[in-house]
Amino acid sequence: MKTRTFIDQVDVIVRSGKGGDGAATFRREALVQFGGPDGGDGGRGGDVVLRASTHVDSFISLYFDPHLFAEDGVAGSGRKCFGRRGKDLVVDVPPGTIVTDPDTGLLVADIVEPGQRVVVAKGGAGGFGNVHFKSAVNQAPTEHTPGGPAEERRLHLELKTIADAGLLGFPNAGKSSLLAAVSAATPKIASYPFTTLNPIVGTMVYPDFAKIRVADVPGIIEGASRGVGLGMAFLKHLERSRVLVYVIDMAGTDARAPWDDYRTLSHEIAAYNMELPERLALVVANKMDKAVARRNLRRFVRETGVTPIALCCEAGQKELRDYADLRDWDGPIGMDAFRDALRAAVKPKAPHEDKPPLGQMPDTTGAEIPAEAMRFATFLALDPPKKKSHPSRGNIH
Numbered sequence: 001m002k003t004r005t006f007i008d009q010v011d012v013i014v015r016s017g018k019g020g021d022g023a024a025t026f027r028r029e030a031l032v033q034f035g036g037p038d039g040g041d042g043g044r045g046g047d048v049v050l051r052a053s054t055h056v057d058s059f060i061s062l063y064f065d066p067h068l069f070a071e072d073g074v075a076g077s078g079r080k081c082f083g084r085r086g087k088d089l090v091v092d093v094p095p096g097t098i099v100t101d102p103d104t105g106l107l108v109a110d111i112v113e114p115g116q117r118v119v120v121a122k123g124g125a126g127g128f129g130n131v132h133f134k135s136a137v138n139q140a141p142t143e144h145t146p147g148g149p150a151e152e153r154r155l156h157l158e159l160k161t162i163a164d165a166g167l168l169g170f171p172n173a174g175k176s177s178l179l180a181a182v183s184a185a186t187p188k189i190a191s192y193p194f195t196t197l198n199p200i201v202g203t204m205v206y207p208d209f210a211k212i213r214v215a216d217v218p219g220i221i222e223g224a225s226r227g228v229g230l231g232m233a234f235l236k237h238l239e240r241s242r243v244l245v246y247v248i249d250m251a252g253t254d255a256r257a258p259w260d261d262y263r264t265l266s267h268e269i270a271a272y273n274m275e276l277p278e279r280l281a282l283v284v285a286n287k288m289d290k291a292v293a294r295r296n297l298r299r300f301v302r303e304t305g306v307t308p309i310a311l312c313c314e315a316g317q318k319e320l321r322d323y324a325d326l327r328d329w330d331g332p333i334g335m336d337a338f339r340d341a342l343r344a345a346v347k348p349k350a351p352h353e354d355k356p357p358l359g360q361m362p363d364t365t366g367a368e369i370p371a372e373a374m375r376f377a378t379f380l381a382l383d384p385p386k387k388k389s390h391p392s393r394g395n396i397h
Helices: 060-064 175-182 231-240 257-271 292-303 315-324 333-346 371-376
Strands: 010-015 048-052 067-069 089-092 097-100 109-110 116-120 152-159 165-168 198-205 211-215 245-249 279-284
Touching: 010 060, 010 116, 048 097, 109 116, 116 152, 116 231, 152 279, 165 175, 165 231, 165 333, 175 198, 175 211, 175 279, 175 333, 211 333, 231 257, 245 257, 245 333, 257 292, 279 292, 279 333
Parallel strands: 010 067, 048 089, 165 211, 165 245, 245 279
Antiparallel strands: 010 152, 048 116, 097 109, 097 152, 198 211
């Protein structure tokens, strides 16, 4: 039986742990007269914590198990024994998770940075044992307090993928092929529409180890802003992108006019969110290895006034100029031109450029080394990786 593999919004029930009750006991020991109160405090209840992790990319586990309950605190006991604190429940969620209260609509948290932790349900305080109520006038108190109540609430979690650049285009425009060509991502590639059914993120790595995250979202069609097709369910994954990349099928494979595709995409993006058209944008003329694409390319420039980056995911710059007869094309061409244009728009920093002053290095003498300390590691200033030869010829350069 097939099951869902990607969930980008889910409702969960979270409940923290109840605080343990304080104990009301007295010391009873041979040859010890008037031992007095010795009831210990109860332990604090566990918290429910959401933690951003790059190892998860959807809410599939929360979809099948939406009840998130932390452990209760243990009650206190005699001999001033304090109860054990309840264990926290830490749940990993993808970076870009928005947590809201479905009853009020108020924002609870926006979990963006990997490793960020947010307590969404705080455990109850432990109760006091009768040892706390001993005084000169009350030497045998029986008073004790119960543990604090658990906090229970319903939350709505929604994922908006975090990426530096978002690929948008009609189905079969070649977005997945472009992502596979510039990164190590392995999206499904096929010659029929809507092969991509959920956002896929790949990472472009430059020779100096600067990185750009690129997100491929399912194809957008006319009326997507009103829910047509996969529509609004995935348009939201473009909201956090700093740069929008319009991928246009310049060959018009599905009997579409490339200039009309560009206008439709611009209209749907503006209809969904008026802020998106104001962001930096690149236009890619894909499938330039086809003869009809050469004729459409020049008309596209006349119709839209936009000079796109002409490329084919299976050919380099030199091969594309010769094979696609683009020797007289004055605009940018090839995969290298796309990489350079995207880097100029995003402006990522290489690891050795983003290293803060040594005086800001966190303490590393404890049991665990903080992840932030890795930014100070000297081995991050590495030489650019060497270009390997074809696998059939080994690694001989």
